[in-house]
Amino acid sequence: MRHPKILSIALAAALSVTGAAQAQDRPAELGVGVFTFTSGPAAAYGMPGRQGAELIIEQINAEGGIGGVPIVPTYVDEGQGAQGVISEYRRLAESGTVEAMIAALSSGNCLALAPVTEQLQMPTLAWNCDTHQLLLDGASSYYYRPNGNTIPEFMAYALYFLAQNPDVRRVAFINPDYSFGHDAAAIVQATLQAINPEIEIVAELFPRLGASTYQTEISRLSAARPDVIFSNLWGADLENFVRQAMPRGLFRQSTVVLALGETILQTVDVPEGTIVGVLGDGYWRSPEATEIGRAGAFAEAYRARFGEDPVFPTMKMVNAFLVLQAAYEKALADNDGAWPDSAALIAALEGLTVETMTGTITFRGDNDAPVDQIVGTVGAVEGVDHPAMTQLTRFDGSALMPPMGTDPIAWIASLSPEFFAPFLVPATAE
């Protein structure tokens, strides 16, 4: 009996030494791959995201990093196309220097990356790919999305403009020609049909991504005489469209809804009355963000560093890093301070609740975290030297998310007008 006792003491000692070693055995740095557009027309949207990443990483590292480990980012330009993005993702994942990814901006790239995250078992946070198709099958183990889903996002826009003007009967679309644009049109159309089947879609235009001119599309929209023109163009495409459409009277003829309009309010004199918003809740001036209290200081630091206010892609990126930080901290706590491997990090992400700079998210079983949706109207705000968002409405993201495992468009079509009634309240808050 003596030997077994000695053995058990030795085993316990060895285990405690191993545990202590694990707690101290942390990497010198936490490599994170960050995917965004830094070239081409999409860079107008992607660069604020990258700048947000730079600043939040600096701030996290200045406070000691994550669990004492500084974040070291590797930036990848999505402007090289999906094949290049996949290659870079693989290269980084297999290099052994990267433990997590924040990817990507484009929904097209995210859809292309989804099977690769599984194959390489790489924890990945989708910072901007909102397409509802991404986590639709509920089979993603390594892809988590803390930043919004196109279903509540675009349903909210339809609800907002119908709440402002219930007499809308003719609606037109001008969206980019890929999944994001087509999905948005389908969601808005399904929502409108569910609320009022008499609403007619009078034009559906899908110019290619990166088009330099929209003059013919503007003529077509003018000729269609819609009450509302909905667009989820983004980046330089959005700025281009607005600059070309304004002098041709499109904003006077119809109510224009720019789903990603907040991104251009500092650079284009968007007419008052235009409905604009952010995707998700990433508006740093929102009352909820002010209440949380971190966004204002971040915006001030951002302005001092980059000479402009942060826009919602910035906040989406920042929030993704806060979620990553929270996941690591939870994983460290759950594992007695041992540095988490990818399985431990994924375990920490499951059901995680995080207070970001602009709201609170909780991951569902399908790895999606419903995010509230903020929509507003362009107007003047005291103390802001450019057009800003007024008459804000914050839609409850959870209430507009389809149940897991359902077809989102069929779910919207199944909703009764009574379901929508509580949302159809005109915004009054300044």
Next chain:
Amino acid sequence: MVSTLIPLFVDALANAAIIFFVAFGLTLAFSVLRVLNVAHGSLYSIGAYVAASFGLWIISAGLNPWLTFPALLLSAAFVAALFGPLIEMTLVRWTYGRGEAVQILVTFALFLILEDLQRLVFGVSSLYADTPMALLGISEIGGIIYLNYQLLLIAIAAVALFGTRLFIRHTRTGRLLAVVVADREVSEAMGINTRRIFTLAFTLGVFLAALGGAMATPTMGVAPGLGADTMVLAFAVAAIGGLGQIEGAALAAIIVALVRVLAIYYVPELDAVAPYIVMLLVLLVRPYGLFGKPPVRRI
């Protein structure tokens, strides 16, 4: 009915005007040099970048905004003077007599170099220089508001077409160009300095491409990737009209633009492919394009 068709034609002509400049330059250079310049689209975008930068500088310097109009022309002239002789006398001249594959590879390499050069010099952000558009105001045609600048573009394209025709028919240099196009060997035998004519024709082609880019600037954002898009469309137009055919390029530009506009109005899904469907149909019926003729076989 007529009132609904008028906007359609105005849009088509405004589109055709821009495409025409580029396809015209491409086909002019091809008719003289027999070199298909794949880098032609880059010269369009360089013209756009230079014009936008020049226009923005005029405004930021507080100069008279109407100076942005001559700035468009000067920008195109600057690009042509800088790049035309330089490219023709070095890379393109080296390809003469080396086969079409070599010519395409060399000019494609040049295209890649010029695309990167633009990113290096002008960055990756879009430039917006719409002062000329704002100065000219708007008009209502068929119930739709158009920019007067779009109408000006149509007029300038028409002037360019007829002006070039007059230049070729009624000036000595123009006639020399026509002679070289008709028979290069006989021209050389008669003492015409064909090298000089080649440089001139290539530079004129560069000027037209750069002018197209410059003229388009006030109605669009200038961003990387502009050259490739324009190039593909210009090739389609030149092929439909018949390579080397100036009037063919003009007619083809109108056809392509009209088809694109019809697609956007009635079948938006076909917008991107419409020009190439037309090209396919035309080349099936007339392999040398609408105005092209099969080469004469000399025995």
